[in-house]
Amino acid sequence: MTFSGVLFAGAVCAGLCACSRTDGQDAALGQPGSSGARSYEIVTVERPESVAEYHKMYRGIYEMCAGVRKAKGMGPPAPMLQPPADYITERKTYTSDGKAYLVKEEHFTYHAEVDEPAFSCRTYLEKTSNTQLIRDGKMYDAGVDAQGKRYSEPPQEWNLPPEKSREHLFTEPRMVKGHAVKCMPMLPNTQALITDLCVADLKPGTLTDVQNEPLVLYSRVPIVQKLQSVMVTEPVSVKVGLTIDPAVFDAAAAP
16 A cells, blocks of 8 residues: 655646636737737746645554564664655756747656555655647647656647636735735635645736646645645746747657
8 A cells, every 4th residue: 555645736826716707807828918929938846835844644644554564573674764854855947939828747756656465655755747739739648657668659639728818807916936926816615725825927818738727826725724834835946938949849749
């Protein structure tokens, strides 16, 4: 049995935005206030607000497993792996020239195993990655699995979903890590799911991802309230209006 945790702030964003959208406020791609033909290169990371709090649940699993070993007279397990102080669970790199959209997701997942009957109590970090490219009506999907093996899917037909004009939902200007963002006011009934949700503030406009959803630069998501554990997504690098080398997309489309 393996215990691990994965969060998707973007999925929460999509759900909240969809529920909050006002009918009749769809906008065509490229209109003012949308991502339009803007090029960008954005890097965000997701991390525990407190690595110690995040690690508590895995320590509990490890200690339970160690207790079983002791009760069975099996001796102590290997020491528990400590995550680094700067541990991140995910890094996302978004790249677009205004026509093609590329997102690379790198996942760094902590695992605690309770493997019967051996009860090795193994703890480890697993890295996987996935790259998704949308270009010229095609979707390219590739990545590296947990065994380090590269995989790729045959190109699929893809029509970019109509962009939703959701900028009106983000009304609170802030600065996060030196970057201008605008945030969605949170209602009391949503704060159990997410306490902050912010997108790029381009004055005017914002940016969208390959799904035409608002590109989240900053969020705070409670994961286990009794442990007061929170996952934070935050910007590392935000570049808008730069020239993107087409070779970046060519490499992602290569088999």
